[in-house]
Amino acid sequence: MKHPLKGTFPLSILATLVAAAALPLQAQTAPENLEEVIVTAQKRTQSIVDVPVTISSLDGETLEALGIDRFDTLSDMVPGLVVQQQSVNNNGYVIRGITSDDGSAPGAARVSVYLNGTDVSRSRASYFEVYDMERVEVxxxxxATLFGTAASIGAMSFITAKPQQDFASSLTVGAGNYDMRKLEGMITGGNEMLQGRLAFTTRERAGYVENTSDEADLNGYEREAFRPSLRITPSDDLTIDLVYNYDKATDPGTAFVSRERLFTDDAALSVPDNNVLGMNDVGVDRTVKDFNATLLWDINDQLALTYIGAQREYDSLEAFDADGTGFEMLNFSEDATGDQSSHELRLNFNGERINGFVGASYFEETADQFVGFASEEGTFLSCAGALAAAGIASCNTDATTLLTGGAVAALPYESHYANSADNSNLNLFADIAYQVTPNLEATVGARLVKEERASGYYSALPNSAILASQGINSDLFSGLIPNTGGETLSGDTDNSALLPRFNLLYAINDNANVYATVSRGERSKVIDMSSGVENILPSEEIDNYELGIKGRLANTPLDYSLAAFYQNYENFQVNVIDQDSGQTRTENAGSATNTGLEAELRWYPTEQLQLLANAAWIDAGIDSDAGNGTYAGNQFRLQPELTATVGYVYDTPIGGALLFTSSGNWGYRSSVYFDIANQYEEDAVDLLSLRAGITASDRNWALTLAATNLLDEEYIMDAGNTGSSFGFPTYIAGAPRMVSVEFNKRFGAF
Known part of the structure; x- marks a missing residue:
């Protein structure tokens, strides 16, 4: 892959956008059904067209109409966003072709995931059930100025629905194929001083891959979550929001299958009885608890003080069979635990020509990742080809019996390694927007970050009895994984950075704004101890240049946005699976560039029909410079060159008291690689989802039939994985056609 534009922004794209911005547009009054989209990405309430960055927003009503209740379905409607979910414990977030999916304790996120104004970006704790939302902003x-250092490539901000004074409640029940069941609801009400809300969801679905080694089929889910919240308003100037989130998942596990079993809906996966994996079945047991307190004090018409404090803890255990076969060869588990706490104090100010905020925040976390391994010695060594000289064929389950002359039928082997992290950062930030002229606004922002990061690593790998009988004193991995004998190796580092942003927003007229952005991001240093010695990877640095136009087409109920961007990376950090030991480690891949276009439309051709469309084109990868080493010229993992989605929401009367409702979306993505080495590739995929039903004209009940992947397309979610290091690459099949029916009943004021 060549990047001839390195160091320069594509002038042809700039010229196209400037020409589009210069077209004469006439002012108009918006139709009643084309509501203004309000966002708070810049820490103040604004119309989305007045925000000088590329942002997508979906409110709770649209999320419900399109059936978006998970992170991966959210990505269908946001250009430049791809969400991959191997399991609830292992999520990959891709914004503009750059993936954030590091699950190790020392690793740092690239995408900030925010929940009610609080950073919850740690990979194993970032997922939560999407229900009873006010809106989602991407x-x-x-x-960095707006969302901290974890937002080095972008941010996903989830704002939950708040309590209201008037009584309201709703209940949704659903059922579908693969034994799908769903129960979801909320109730809210109160008085002038105190309002409460309780929302909950519980949903489950059997797996779509039959597991012949266990009763529970794979790639299913079993989730429950509830969210009590209080809003206290002791005066008109003071609002206090208290929100508690509880998420629990006991999913049956992920089907890592061989190529031969892919799309056969059949797997033979299990883990043996063991003392190290934490469970005796493949599966997930994950609990996340989160408490958030937000205080907003309107000091006067110009000043407002906001405090946000949060405490989050998680414990996520997942056991998996990594070889994709029925052999007891590669059985792993990961037990990730952590605690996060954060505090932010921010003063917002607004005047006739100056708006902005200044503030400080403090964040600290402790994280631990324990990786257990269980196998049978003879099976492992024969599958690894280590017993060929003894005349024992590959993956011979009788290898131990043959080597011991029948004295022992099996030799269980257990080992483990673990890493830990203690991280903290102090932030000082400010962002000021100045109205230079009635049509021109300039914004300058910066965040000063002071980070301290400490990392630890230890392992315990006993010697193999079979290798010892051959005079070889070694563990099963032949010393490729450092063995500390349980002793912890530790290292630490600190870092300071000043991360600025500059924005210009020019109002062409009442309907169209053109904007330009220059910003800098940074992904934190990584302290990698997995080699047995301290290895500090330098911070990943990103320079971002962007130009866009957003607004409403003259005399037409159509909102649009179009953006072009160019990003330059230094010290680009990539996660790779060691081809000898199977351990995941972070490497410095050198320089990288990323160029792209994004477009988004929302149109009401009639009062009853809303059309949504988006598209993104991205040319990104490691630069071809020889100094970038092994991955020079390679495309990023999970980065499609082209994504596009077309969706709609429609309703029309079918009687005096009934409406017919329907919604759907068709999504396309071009081919992707599943690894930075570009060994595993999947061709283009397009999926269709539809919903249709009837509802009361006052919307107090609805009956809906829904189908995802309606055409039952076969596609892959991931490939390669841990098994590839041992010559057993595995694949994860995407979900087949899912059909469900839901009934919703509402009470009170909506």
């Missing part, structure tokens, strides 16, 4: 490009 901001693209480095957003």
């Amino acid at each position: 901001v693209k490009g480095p957003q």
